[in-house]
Amino acid sequence: MLAQVYGTETIRIQQNHKCNDDRFIEGKHFFKLEGTELKAFKNRLSLSESVGKRTRSLVLWTERGAARHAKMLETDQAWEVFVKLEDCYFTQKQPVPARQSHPAIPFPKERRFVVTVFPD
Numbered sequence: 001m002l003a004q005v006y007g008t009e010t011i012r013i014q015q016n017h018k019c020n021d022d023r024f025i026e027g028k029h030f031f032k033l034e035g036t037e038l039k040a041f042k043n044r045l046s047l048s049e050s051v052g053k054r055t056r057s058l059v060l061w062t063e064r065g066a067a068r069h070a071k072m073l074e075t076d077q078a079w080e081v082f083v084k085l086e087d088c089y090f091t092q093k094q095p096v097p098a099r100q101s102h103p104a105i106p107f108p109k110e111r112r113f114v115v116t117v118f119p120d
Contacts, residue, residue, distance in 0.1 A: 013073075
């Protein structure tokens with residue numbers, strides 16, 4: 001999904017993450033679900049059918065992590081997202097309320113994420 005937003009291939013998101021792993025902090029920029037965590041996540045989501053049965057790991061990007069990709073990727077769509085982030089940052093007067101996530105899944109206060117599936 002993140003790759004679609006930025007007009008690129010999923011492999012580019014994976015490569016960008018791997019090549020810049022020191023710039024992405026797990027728990028702040030992304031969450032990686034594997035094993036029982038992934039199974040519980042799939043069972044609780046109504047959209048779980050979009051996560052393949054054989055998927056061994058799932059990366060959930062927070063808004064901060066997705067924004068980092070916008071800065072690093074060199075596509076027109078990524079640039080547009082970065083411009084919108086700048087516009088929002090410099091014109092925001094009141095904080096935007098966070099959307100609710102599933103109560104059983106611990107996410108940071110911002111409680112927003114983008115899903116990227118890494119096929120193994």
